[in-house]
Amino acid sequence: MTQWIRWWGLGVFAAIILVLWLVTNPLIEWSIEFAGTQAVGAKVELDSVDLGLNPVTLKLNRLQVTNPNEPMRNITEAGRIEMALDGYALMRRQFIAETMAVEGLRFGTERSESGAIEGRLFSRKEEAGQDGDEGFDIGSVLPGMEMPDPDRIVDEERERLAGKVDELDAEAREIEQGWNDHIESLPSGDSVDNYRERWDELKEKNPLSRVAGVRELKKDIDGDLERVSSLDDRLKSDRQRLSELAEQARNLPAREAERLMAASGLDEGFQGVTRQLMGEQLSRWVDNGLTGYRLASRHMAGRETEEETGPPRGEGEDIRFPEEEPLPGFLVKRAAVDGVARMGASNVDFDGSIRDITREPAIWGKPMTLELDGTDEAGATLEVDGTFDHREEPGRDQLDFKVRQLTLKDATFSGSSKLPIVLEEGKANIDGNLSVTGGDLDATVNTEVSQASFAAGAEESGEVVQRLARAIEGVSSFRMDLGVGGTLGSPEISLNSNLDQIIGKALGDEVRGELAEARQALENRLRAELGPELESLAGRQEALDEYREQIDQRRKALKDIRP
Amino acid sequence: MLGILARILKVLNSETSPAQIAAAVLLALFMGLSPLGAPHNLFLLLLVLVLRVNLSLFLVSFALFSGIAWLLDPLAHSLGKTLLEAGMLEGLWTAMYNTGFWRFLGFNNTVLLGQVVIALLLAVPVFFGVIFIVRNYREHLKARIEKSRLMLALKSSKWGGKFYDIYSSMSH
Structure with missing residues (x-):
């Protein structure tokens, strides 16, 4: 049996695990930056990442998200993001954070270097720039x-x-054409002659037949008169x-x-x-x-249209099955947020919370909500309330x-x-x-x-x-x-x-x-x-x-x- | 590269058990066909290092099977999806899905499951096939190849001579 065992292999394996542990933080940092950059279309950067194991915590230091329309400016920047993770859920490949603290959040901050990435951006920016120079x-x-x-x-x-003129002309022509048809449908001169002949014939018949024939003749003539009269209203409305x-x-x-x-x-x-x-x-x-x-x-909205295009090569698709307590793949139950918003000439200090952050709200069953309050030194106040409900489409x-x-x-x-x-x-x-x-x-x-x-x-x-x-x-x-x-x-x-x-x-x-x-x-x-x-x-x-x-x-x- | 090929040749020509050679190929099959980041690969790596399987042959086979995995990706996805969505297996998958261990292994990923199933299907033929090939090689082919005109020509050529030198240095 021992001829099958290579004892030094255990040492090599331990060394590999140690190296993996040492590169975990840079690996997480790179993963977040890579996925973020892919999602935003401009650089997403982190200064550093700290992963703690007991309890499981993840700390992101200085997150910067470049504005894809303005590569020298960040859409947002956070000084520190710290979250306590559910270790058991993590083993189940679920990223569940009971609490998260986002400190030093700021918007529209300037960058020391461009956050543009190759080949993705800024045709739109150039257009905007041209317009801006021209002015109104x-x-x-x-x-x-x-x-x-x-x-x-x-x-x-x-x-x-x-x-437009053709439209008016066509309608007028249609009315005229309609009248040609109406007139043709009226009793003609032949019809009148026919009635006259019938009347002449009736005059020569016996009284009994004459009464019946006159009644019939009157009925026919009245019918024609009625048709003629019906055109009066029509003529009036068409005129x-x-x-x-x-x-x-x-x-x-x-x-x-x-x-x-x-x-x-x-x-x-x-x-x-x-x-x-x-x-x-x-x-x-x-x-x-x-x-x-x-x-x-x-x-x-979470799920993208993978079903139509198929998952990317090598990634596959994760199939879900019924769970006793279903949880989304990513969930932050409560994020406490504080930061500074530059508004007008003021720096407004704000704090508040964002609840139920997830890409799969239908599974979690709650919409994401946001509440922020802020003030500045001059007495300006800010209140923000939001609900982002994607549990159902739309x-x-x-x-x-x-x-x-x-x-x-x-x-x-x-x-x-x-x-x-x-x-x-x-x-x-x-x-x-x-x-x-x-x-x-x-x-x-x-x-x-x-x-x-x-x-x-x-x-x-x-x-x-x-x-x-x-x-x-x-x-x-x-x-x-x-x-x-x-x-x-x-x-x-x-x-x-x-x-x-x-x-x-x-x-x-x-x-x-x-x-x-x-x-x-x-x-x-x-x-x-x-x-x-x-x-x-x-x-x-x-x-x-x-x-x-x-x-x-x-x-x-x-x-x-x-x- | 020449060194690795020489090592493989040396292994084939040595007294190493055909089962050990086959085990190296088998482990490479499982690791190569699975996505590199799959958690079970860590356990397979431990086996590769601790079990006395031939590492050169493992590395070459691993590279080969990784290439095959890339080609088989759409097939693996379809196979995995079919299995995961099969009504008769739903109870099994649901039970596994509610277990932390299996969730950690990511069995519910279509590509991962498909590739593991393909590896399992290939495992027995590959293992015994390698043993069969090694035995046949040693018993019948080895002597004939060494005496063949091709080998003689190879030994006399510049690169062939270099390769033979490496091989000879390993043999002593």
């Missing part, structure tokens, strides 16, 4: 600058407009419809001019001008706000937040080179809520800013822009209601603000006059383009008058021979 072309909404070119718009819209079509044709140029001006953001003068001025900045804020959520939401996430007395300083409202706008200081109260159901986004952020002080540029610009800049600088309080709809991948932003009225007042009738002129020019151009087709539509209802005469003639003929 204020010329499109201010007078004395470029107004929409009617010829260009008509050229672009020609096909669609022709389609009305043709009048409406003619009216629509007459108004088409004006209506289309209005619609096209609205599409250019110029419909109501100043309604939405703040949205236009802040467009680029708003998109960036919304995008930054959603980046972290997008990354997290990718993993909230998942539903709800996040509410409230900020009071937040100090704002040097917030860029418009990066336009023609009209840069910076909110130098102010105090903000913000109420927001975000709801995401199956990827559909519905968010509102209502902000009221008081004690505001704006700095608007435009020294080199024309009189109107300078007037606008002065008007903005005079604003001491304002309201902005931001709405975000659409989907997570393609959010649609809307903004209502009383700054619109303030700007409107500042620029007054001058801009309205220019906008009206531009609209009239567009309407005239459209009228010239569509004129002939529209005119032919205008007189269509008169064609029905001929049918009126024919109906009356047939009715009279029938009545004349009715015994």
Whole structure:
């Protein structure tokens, strides 16, 4: 038997186990960094990892998650994450933490080196950068600058407009064609002659047969008269419809001019001008706000579509079986969180908890919940409550937040080179809520800013822009209601603000006059383009008058021979 | 590489028991076909080191079976999935799933189970096949190969001579 045993092999095995133990921490660190980087699409880094065995604890020191859209910035950074793990569950390949402490959590921190990874990123970033440099072309909404070119718009819209005219024309033709059929179905001159012959024949019959025949004849003529009468109402309604079509044709140029001006953001003068001025900045804020959520939401639903594509080679698929007390593969029951959030000009210290963090909420049976409270030195307060429920599809996430007395300083409202706008200081109260159901986004952020002080540029610009800049600088309080709809991948932003009225007042009738002129020019151009087709539509209802005469003639003929 | 081949040749030509050679190949079969990180591989490694199996042959066989495992991966996944989803085995799997030991081994992974089952199916033919080959080689082929023209030509060539030198140095 001993000839089969190699005693020194035991020593080698022990040495291998020792080496494995020594590389465990770096191995865990590498695994987390690798998996995190794969998931985020930008570098996820850890300073170090400590695994303790009795009790089983895992400590992650300085976790940094790069923002994939801004590689020199972290989405989030945590100073220390420590968790107590269930050792028995770990043996069962389940990562269950009763408690977790996340300390020194911060957002949007700067990185000392780029967190970009090869070949994955930043085409989107480059696009955003280009847009940002260009800024919003204020010329499109201010007078004395470029107004929409009617010829260009008509050229672009020609096909669609022709389609609209064809639509009206087709309906009118259909009505006319219908009347040709109706008239053909009426009793003809032959029918009237036939009735007359029958009447003549009846006159020569005996009284008994004559009475019966007259009754029959009357019945037939009355039937025809009824058919003729039924067309009266039809003729009336079709004439009305043709009048409406003619009216629509007459108004088409004006209506289309209005619609096209609205599409250019110029419909109501100043309604939405703040949205236009802040467009680029708003998109960036919304995008930054959603980046972290997008990354997290990718993993909230848990199971990916492995069934469709098959598992990666060498990894296989873990099949689950019924358990007495089913637990997900990954679960943190309660995470105590504290950190600092940079908001406006304030550093808001916050703490709170996140409960039931898991990728398999359907198995755990509870949604993830979040509660955070914070304050800053100047007295600003922050409250955040959220529920992320992915127990059933579609998942539903709800996040509410409230900020009071937040100090704002040097917030860029418009990066336009023609009209840069910076909110130098102010105090903000913000109420927001975000709801995401199956990827559909519905968010509102209502902000009221008081004690505001704006700095608007435009020294080199024309009189109107300078007037606008002065008007903005005079604003001491304002309201902005931001709405975000659409989907997570393609959010649609809307903004209502009383700054619109303030700007409107500042620029007054001058801009309205220019906008009206531009609209009239567009309407005239459209009228010239569509004129002939529209005119032919205008007189269509008169064609029905001929049918009126024919109906009356047939009715009279029938009545004349009715015994 | 030449050294390893020479070692294998030496083992084949030595008095080492064919069963020990077959055991090395068998252990390589199980370790090579399983995913490297599978927990049971630690136990197999202990066996490889403690049992007096030939390490050179184990390493070469391990590399060979690892390559085969990569090729067999889709088949192993399908086989494992079929077994794990088989209605008649559900009771067995459920009982194992509720046991810490089996969960630790990760038996419910389709690829792991499939590859272990393939290794089990191949174990007996591979073990006895290796014994058969070694015996036949020693009894019939060894002398004929040594005297063959190919071997003589190999010995006289540059690389063949070098290989033969290594082999000779091991034999003494």
